[in-house]
Amino acid sequence: MGSDSLGPMTAMKALVLIGGFGTRLRPVTYTIPKQLIPIAGKPMLYHVLDLLPPDLEEAVLATGYKSAEIAAYVAAHPPRVPVRCVPEAEPLGTGGGMKNAGADMSDPFICMNSDVIAELDIHAVLETNRRKAGVGTMTLARVEDTSPYGVAALDADDRITRFVEKPRPEVAPSHWINAGLSVWRRSVLDGIPPGRPVSFETEVMPSLLERGTYGFRLGGFWEDAGTPARLLRAQQLLFDGGRGGSGALPVGATGRGPVATGTGVSARGATFGPYVTLGAGVTVEAGAHIENSVVMDGAIIGAGAHVAGSIVGPSARIAAGQRLDQAIVAEEGNG
Ligand code: GDD
Ligand code: MG
Secondary structure, eight states: OOTTSOGGGTTOEEEEEEOSOOGGGTTHHHHSOGGGSEETTEEHHHHHHTTSOTTOSEEEEEEBTBHHHHHHHHHHSOOSSOEEEEEOSSOOHHHHHHHHHOTTOOSSEEEEESSEEEOOOHHHHHHHHHHHOSSEEEEEEEOSOOTTSEEEEEOTTOBEEEEEESOOGGGOOOSEEEEEEEEEOGGGGGGSOSSSOOOIIIIIHHHHHHHOEEEEEOOSOEEEOOSHHHHHHHHHHHHHTTOSOOOOOOTTOEEOOOEEEOTTOBOTTOEEOSSEEEOTTOEEOTTOEEESEEEOTTOEEOTTOEEESOEEOTTOEEOTTOEEESOEEOOTTOO
16 A cells, blocks of 8 residues: 555544634625535635545535535536535534534544635644544644634653633634644544534534644644625635646636636636636626636626625626726625
């Protein structure tokens, strides 16, 4: 077996958390779950699945809000690893979602949030987890503002000694935050109470620190795409990291890429700045300009409109000459 294969761990499974209402991305998330918002040419969820080992046995998608939309999308667009959806009737939180969907996990298994983009070597994470032989390994990203995240304190051996979810800046123990991808022994699931909402970060983590949880410090880019500004920043990082396809301008358009262009886009006479995703069937009329934005399937950008730093939802229509700056808009009638 090659040194870069998973060796005896080829039966690895992953659990992907896809609940949550995406409140910070409303009104677009009234109609589609945030994980299906495209960035750098494909839904956020598919960039997340790209991080998993290609020979993964399956990724179990722990869905909640808009679970039917996610099931339909993955059925129509099969990801590069096999996926299976396990919906929850009521939101169970991160720990509750793991318990509900984790009945058939491998030992160990990969657990990940579905709204983070990252540059990481999953085999290096799995190898560290095997070597440290604790109950699990949490990847950590270094950020300046730790307040929206879970923050870890580490000892000299990178064992996590303390974990605080969303601390006030003055009490944050470090700048190393939970990057949203971890590896756990299957037994971790046994410690989660069934049938009720459980926060993995606050209710489960304390006991896992006692059992030995290690940090794996990421070196590459990382972003949580859960707010409009961070979603667009994630898109930029993906494009700059070469994960947004060719980035060529649509036919008949001018300006600067990268632009990820879906099928059936019409954009003759439009201009582009960098970092744009255009979904399938988008129309950008002559003289319109778009930069640093996401325009979803079927949207129409009117002649001469100017769209910057914005997210335009499916089938939304931006009037001729309108200026959109750092806006998030959905089709009228959906919020
Ligand atoms: N199945 C299920 N059920 N999934 C859920 C639920 C639920 O009730 N609630 C949230 N999720 C999913 C979200 O879809 C997301 O993928 C993940 O769990 C984390 O939820 P977020 O709402 O995005 O949490 P956060 O960004 O505030 O904080 C989390 O992620 C940070 C990194 O981005 C925490 O894990 C932090 O510790 C971490 O630093
Ligand atoms: Mg998040």
